[in-house]
Amino acid sequence: MSKRRTIRGYKLTHVVITHYLDDHLPVGGMRGFLHGDLNPGNRQLFPRILCEGKSDQAIFELLFAPHHGSALAGDMIPEPPKLAEFFMLLLPMKYGEELVGCAEEEYWSRSLPRLGARKARVIFWAQMIHAWLIFLARPFAGIAGLAWVGKVVEAILSKLLK
Amino acid sequence: MPRDSLGDFEQLVLLAILRLPDEAYGLRIQEEIADRTRRTASLGMVYTALERLEHKKYVSSWSGGATSERGGRSKRFFKVEAAGMQALRKSLAATKKMADGVEALAGGRQ
Numbered sequence: 001m002s003k004r005r006t007i008r009g010y011k012l013t014h015v016v017i018t019h020y021l022d023d024h025l026p027v028g029g030m031r032g033f034l035h036g037d038l039n040p041g042n043r044q045l046f047p048r049i050l051c052e053g054k055s056d057q058a059i060f061e062l063l064f065a066p067h068h069g070s071a072l073a074g075d076m077i078p079e080p081p082k083l084a085e086f087f088m089l090l091l092p093m094k095y096g097e098e099l100v101g102c103a104e105e106e107y108w109s110r111s112l113p114r115l116g117a118r119k120a121r122v123i124f125w126a127q128m129i130h131a132w133l134i135f136l137a138r139p140f141a142g143i144a145g146l147a148w149v150g151k152v153v154e155a156i157l158s159k160l161l162k
Numbered sequence: 163m164p165r166d167s168l169g170d171f172e173q174l175v176l177l178a179i180l181r182l183p184d185e186a187y188g189l190r191i192q193e194e195i196a197d198r199t200r201r202t203a204s205l206g207m208v209y210t211a212l213e214r215l216e217h218k219k220y221v222s223s224w225s226g227g228a229t230s231e232r233g234g235r236s237k238r239f240f241k242v243e244a245a246g247m248q249a250l251r252k253s254l255a256a257t258k259k260m261a262d263g264v265e266a267l268a269g270g271r272q
Contacts, residue, residue, distance in 0.1 A: 093210075095188075095238055097235055098187070098209070098236065099205055100235060101232035102192075104231070104233040109231060127204055127205050127206065130206045131205065131210075132206075133206075134204075134206045135206070135210075
């Protein structure tokens, strides 16, 4: 068991489940070990779970479940860019908090598992920049010449998401 | 443009909300639009449209519980109100009336 304590030199402190299927992962078995809101029926769920020492076996079962899950050691967890999140929270929008929540959910549940950390972070930044551009362009909405700015960001976003 | 008219994107947002009963929040609405129309909308666009629609009283919203995958932030769910349904019907009917009888559309040509 002591050999399994590290993955590529990182000490296991967290596990991130990107996605899982009930038939491949020992979700029921893991429930006893992991703290978090695991809902076996919800395949969109992307919980970040803090593990205790006893959870090694569960983590390794998860790691080696082919194609249906992945786990990262604590130091390797690529968080969404904090600065982009901060700028997004500065948006004077009624639902700014919810917007950031959706950007985080998109990051964890969609961008990161499908595209990897680097692209996921770029998408997060693009979401923030686009939200600000839309806000700043509101007073000039009638000026057709400014529409291209939003279109360029939209085109970049759509390319990244493909 | 009259204040109560619906824009192209607002129409898509209203339709997405109708397609997602009880689970229409920003990200799901964005995904629904992307899945069905192949149009990539940013979250900023979706939330700006939602705020505008709420201001027009076409939609109402309520806050859901906070979840871990959202960094502890809550979801805001949206529902189409009667005024929104009326505006949507009007807008779709206008589009249909304009499209009716256009031969190029009937033949599937662009």
